[in-house]
Amino acid sequence: MYLITGASGGLAKTAAEMLLESVPADQVVLTTRSPGKLQSFADRGAHVRYADFAVPDSLEAAFAGAERMLLVSTAQVGSRIGFHRNAIEGARRTGVEYLAYTSIVGAGIDANDAIVCTEHRATEAMLRESGLRWNVLRDSQYAEAVAYFIAPGAVARREMVGAWGEGTVGFVAREDCAAAAVGALLGRGEDNRAYEVTGPEELTYRQVCTMIAEISGVGIEYAPISDDEQYAIFDAIGVPREYQEDMSSSPIPWNSDDMVSFSRAIRVGNMSSLSDAVQTLGRRSPRSMRAVLEEAASTWPPAGAALQPAPADRVEEAAR
Structure with a gap:
């Protein structure tokens, strides 16, 4: 099964719609802190589950049965690293085999001291050390x-x-980031590689x-x-x-x-x-x-x- 986290958010919800165009709804798991916001997906047969990265005990049931996971980064500066650590560890414990993570352009440059980049860089390091197969999707500015x-x-x-x-x-449209993320989730990328996603x-x-x-x-x-x-x-x-x-x-x-x-x-x-990741992973022109x-x-x-x-x-x- 395929899992998308934070699915009531803008990028993740767009990715969920795109994923349902490629796989049966009963093979899709969508997690969120607000399951009521995803009732329309549940009505279509997707599995909608409660998950809160701040509550690690909620993640085992939320991630159960998933083999491939899209971890959509949280927006909370200052708490992002801890939340992502909980999500990655939860994925590993519950048998997830592959994890794609939405990072940001610039995170691969060690000298880049932008706060958002340092936090994403730390998450990327945790993912590389997790033992999971992975892809990092470094989105440019929306x-x-x-x-x-x-x-x-x-x-x-x-x-x-x-x-x-x-x-x-390389300004990129959010829907193009979603398309690239879904492409990675479906296995169109090369495992254990970072992709920069740009317009x-x-x-x-x-x-x-x-x-x-x-x-x-x-x-x-x-x-x-x-x-x-x-x-x-x-x-x-x-x-x-x-x-x-x-x-x-x-x-x-x-x-x-x-x-x-x-x-x-x-x-x-x-x-x-500047990259061709939207075309390669998302199979669309940005x-x-x-x-x-x-x-x-x-x-x-x-x-x-x-x-x-x-x-x-x-x-x-x-x-x-």
Whole structure:
């Protein structure tokens, strides 16, 4: 049987839909902390089970009978490593033979000190030492994170401000990441290998800014800033610098150390990558950044409009 963790989340739910196009529903196990959110999958014959990585005792029953597993990384900076350790150990104990893990581009560079990359790098090391057959899927930055979170502010303010400099990113559509992950789960990859999962081209944020301006018809200035200036912006709106277990008082669900270190990694070239993994594993052509931006454009505000907080589901879907 095939198992996907965190299946009520955006990437995992998309992967579940794709997996059901290839295998019978009774061969699919979907785990989540909120089984009620997956009733439609249960109605189609998939096995929906409760699992919480923070509760290791819940994992044996959740993973029982699964042979091939997709571990979709959690979004909780600061607790991610421990949760992933519990999931990998639970998989090993219950007889899972193969595990694919969604990591991030840049995790394979030891000098890359972006917090998100150091946490994924630690999980990759645990997976290599687990005794399981494995694949690591190092996803590039989601194109949707730009299209639905950064672009609206750039259009409204006529300015795109950030500490990304002129570093390049192989922005990738989330559904393409899901397709690659399902391909690995189905055995299309080479065991015990990391795959970098990217879109069809590498772009700087300056180039993306130009695209947003062209699509919106609004003149937008690209404004590179330093790490210290980025911290000051986050400080001013009440974003904590370090990870906190309760981020409910923050206007953004990520701490600024995480976000600034990620921007710096882009700026210095540690997030640059281009690959054919979407084609190889997902058997599809990856969507372009422009295509994702054009799809999102109807949600952008007019220039000068007041920005509204992003919906909670969109925030969750964009989390790395």
